Amino acid sequence: MSPTxxxxxxxxxxxxxxxxxxxxxxxxxxxWMQSRVLAERRDPRAFxxxxxxxxxxxxxxxxxxxxxxxxxxGWPGLVNRQAPRLxxxxxxxxxxxxxxxxxxxxxxxxxxxxENEANAAAYGExxxxxxxxxxxxxxxxxxxxxxxxxxxxxxxxxxxxxFAGEFGHVKVEPRGIECGCGGRGCLETVASGPNIVRRVRExxxxxxxxxxxxxxxxxxxxxxxxxxxxxxxxxDELARVVLRETGRYFGVAIANVLNLLDVEMVCLGxxxxxxxxxxxxxxRKAARKYTLRAIFEGCRFTISALGQDAGIIGAALLARDAxxxxxxx
Amino acid sequence: MSPTxxxxxxxxxxxxxxxxxxxxxxxxxxxWMQSRVLAERRDPRAFxxxxxxxxxxxxxxxxxxxxxxxxxxGWPGLVNRQAPRLxxxxxxxxxxxxxxxxxxxxxxxxxxxxENEANAAAYGExxxxxxxxxxxxxxxxxxxxxxxxxxxxxxxxxxxxxFAGEFGHVKVEPRGIECGCGGRGCLETVASGPNIVRRVRExxxxxxxxxxxxxxxxxxxxxxxxxxxxxxxxxDELARVVLRETGRYFGVAIANVLNLLDVEMVCLGxxxxxxxxxxxxxxRKAARKYTLRAIFEGCRFTISALGQDAGIIGAALLARDAxxxxxxx
Numbered sequence: 001m002s003p004t005x006x007x008x009x010x011x012x013x014x015x016x017x018x019x020x021x022x023x024x025x026x027x028x029x030x031x032w033m034q035s036r037v038l039a040e041r042r043d044p045r046a047f048x049x050x051x052x053x054x055x056x057x058x059x060x061x062x063x064x065x066x067x068x069x070x071x072x073x074g075w076p077g078l079v080n081r082q083a084p085r086l087x088x089x090x091x092x093x094x095x096x097x098x099x100x101x102x103x104x105x106x107x108x109x110x111x112x113x114x115e116n117e118a119n120a121a122a123y124g125e126x127x128x129x130x131x132x133x134x135x136x137x138x139x140x141x142x143x144x145x146x147x148x149x150x151x152x153x154x155x156x157x158x159x160x161x162x163f164a165g166e167f168g169h170v171k172v173e174p175r176g177i178e179c180g181c182g183g184r185g186c187l188e189t190v191a192s193g194p195n196i197v198r199r200v201r202e203x204x205x206x207x208x209x210x211x212x213x214x215x216x217x218x219x220x221x222x223x224x225x226x227x228x229x230x231x232x233x234x235x236d237e238l239a240r241v242v243l244r245e246t247g248r249y250f251g252v253a254i255a256n257v258l259n260l261l262d263v264e265m266v267c268l269g270x271x272x273x274x275x276x277x278x279x280x281x282x283x284r285k286a287a288r289k290y291t292l293r294a295i296f297e298g299c300r301f302t303i304s305a306l307g308q309d310a311g312i313i314g315a316a317l318l319a320r321d322a323x324x325x326x327x328x329x
Numbered sequence: 330m331s332p333t334x335x336x337x338x339x340x341x342x343x344x345x346x347x348x349x350x351x352x353x354x355x356x357x358x359x360x361w362m363q364s365r366v367l368a369e370r371r372d373p374r375a376f377x378x379x380x381x382x383x384x385x386x387x388x389x390x391x392x393x394x395x396x397x398x399x400x401x402x403g404w405p406g407l408v409n410r411q412a413p414r415l416x417x418x419x420x421x422x423x424x425x426x427x428x429x430x431x432x433x434x435x436x437x438x439x440x441x442x443x444e445n446e447a448n449a450a451a452y453g454e455x456x457x458x459x460x461x462x463x464x465x466x467x468x469x470x471x472x473x474x475x476x477x478x479x480x481x482x483x484x485x486x487x488x489x490x491x492f493a494g495e496f497g498h499v500k501v502e503p504r505g506i507e508c509g510c511g512g513r514g515c516l517e518t519v520a521s522g523p524n525i526v527r528r529v530r531e532x533x534x535x536x537x538x539x540x541x542x543x544x545x546x547x548x549x550x551x552x553x554x555x556x557x558x559x560x561x562x563x564x565d566e567l568a569r570v571v572l573r574e575t576g577r578y579f580g581v582a583i584a585n586v587l588n589l590l591d592v593e594m595v596c597l598g599x600x601x602x603x604x605x606x607x608x609x610x611x612x613r614k615a616a617r618k619y620t621l622r623a624i625f626e627g628c629r630f631t632i633s634a635l636g637q638d639a640g641i642i643g644a645a646l647l648a649r650d651a652x653x654x655x656x657x658x
Contacts, residue, residue, distance in 0.1 A: 136489040159591025160465040259495040262488020
């Protein structure tokens with residue numbers, strides 16, 4: 001990929017998860033160069049050094065040629081835009097003792113925008129993906145955790161303190177298991193990636209009918225969502241049952257959101273959406289059952305168009321739009 | 330009340346329920362004159378004639394002196410702003426066969442704005458009541474039905490088709506009773522005014538411990554929410570138990586909304602909020618239990634400041650603001 005005659009301006013978009021993924025993105029949302037590194041999970045200082053190294057390398061790259069304007073970081077956890085206070089999701093390193101914002105911006109000497117990762121991915125889908133041009137969108141990301149973002153009235157809605165979209169902690173099982181948040185029966189406790197795996201394991205233990213599932217062979221090894229999804233594609237009943245149930249949980253929870261928000265589109269993204277139509281169908285069916293008809297009929301259900309790049313592209317374009325409006329924190 | 334030296338401009342605000350209530354409201358939201366009439370519930374044409382008569386009388390009144398600029402109508406049901414299609418709540422007359430908008434605007438010769446009644450009341454609280462000056466508010470009205478409205482990012486959010494806020498149909502009892510909407514276990518089936526009465530009756534039938542409740546004497550007569558609220562104020566345990574349970578249902582449902590929207594204020598209005606702190610306390614306690622701490626701590630719970638005038642004032646000020654922006658349907 002060589003630069004076009006009119007040289008583009010670049011933004012760096014970052015998606016922080018178990019892998020730190022970053023890219024040089026141009027003004028139209030096109031990715032020119034990507035890099036990734038497995039996130040350090042014990043030492044917060046080493047983690048910060050990683051982030052800074054990845055970003056510096058992109059900024060100083062041949063392709064960027066000094067034309068990086070700003071950096072957008074999709075952050076997996078609460079982003080308090082007023083403090084600004086950052087907390088990482090519990091499956092990552094604890095950075096509450098570090099001045100994340102100060103250190104990264106000091107090292108890079110570039111304007112910096114932090115955004116909750118689900119908001120960043122939704123922004124990507126909205127500006128150049130499945131939800132382009134719409135005004136009212138509910139975006140859900142399903143992975144290790146469950147996040148969500150709201151575009152309402154043509155604006156990304158972050159809530160009063162930037163905490164909006166904590167959809168993973170919607171209660172779906174009144175007598176369900178305990179969640180890391182201190183609550184019980186949260187959507188995340190049944191429908192996140194690790195909990196889909198847990199439910200498959202439980203079925204394998206408790207239901208002899210499933211002993212012939214190819215997934216039974218994985219019991220001692222590493223059972224993962226991609227393996228479960230592959231088994232479902234291959235027609236395995238256990239995998240299909242658990243994914244359909246998962247879709248039902250989402251559908252019920254999404255129906256409540258639809259009744260409340262009357263959006264035009266529900267867009268589902270994140271790694272678990274590898275499952276594609278199997279999951280989407282089950283979500284749609286359950287949502288239809290619990291949503292007022294006029295609202296359901298006005299809403300499309302779709303899978304993320306940008307896939308795992310949604311967060312990177314969205315973060316970069318949030319940085320682009322913050323530059324345009326001078327709205328840095 | 331005589332006109333001030335600088336003569337005000339007037340807007341008519343209307344709140345349609347079992348009673349049609351209307352008022353002359355000035356630009357600042359002050360009510361100058363009110364009128365009300367019990368709504369015709371069988372004949373849609375008679376109902377329309379009533380609405381027109383009430384509005385014409387206000388428009389032609391001595392106080393208005395020909396200075397009515399526009400009319401805002403809070404409508405208890407879905408207001409499809411695109412069609413425009415109007416449906417009345419099921420406890421009122423069926424007007425789907427009438428051109429409600431056309432006939433009222435033809436008769437009055439004034440610009441006309443329809444808004445869902447919960448949106449209108451929320452707009453009242455937001456512009457001159459409990460939520461004045463805030464940007465992110467969740468308003469819930471509890472009466473014969475349950476409605477809600479969202480102010481997010483400093484704007485009233487109506488959803489893609491104007492149907493947002495159907496909070497009464499959020500599912501709170503997976504195995505609950507059937508609802509008029511076709512669903513099951515909706516919040517409205519346990520926590521609306523008539524269902525609070527139903528639950529008190531059921532307790533009286535099934536639990537001998539409550540046979541001494543003063544409400545037992547009302548079993549054969551007309552048991553109403555005001556009677557139940559009065560009994561609760563007088564210390565009756567049955568009334569208090571049922572109101573606390575009601576608050577818990579709301580609190581659980583509101584917690585899900587808070588986790589999703591991160592608002593600054595939950596404002597509770599509508600006739601059932603006569604119950605005041607008894608209900609509000611129970612709502613707050615349950616919400617605290619199920620809301621992420623950072624979100625709960627950033628949110629105030631309060632009771633409507635305008636009471637039963639919220640809808641009238643809000644409708645009038647929606648008309649005022651539609652005139653200002655020429656945003657008539």
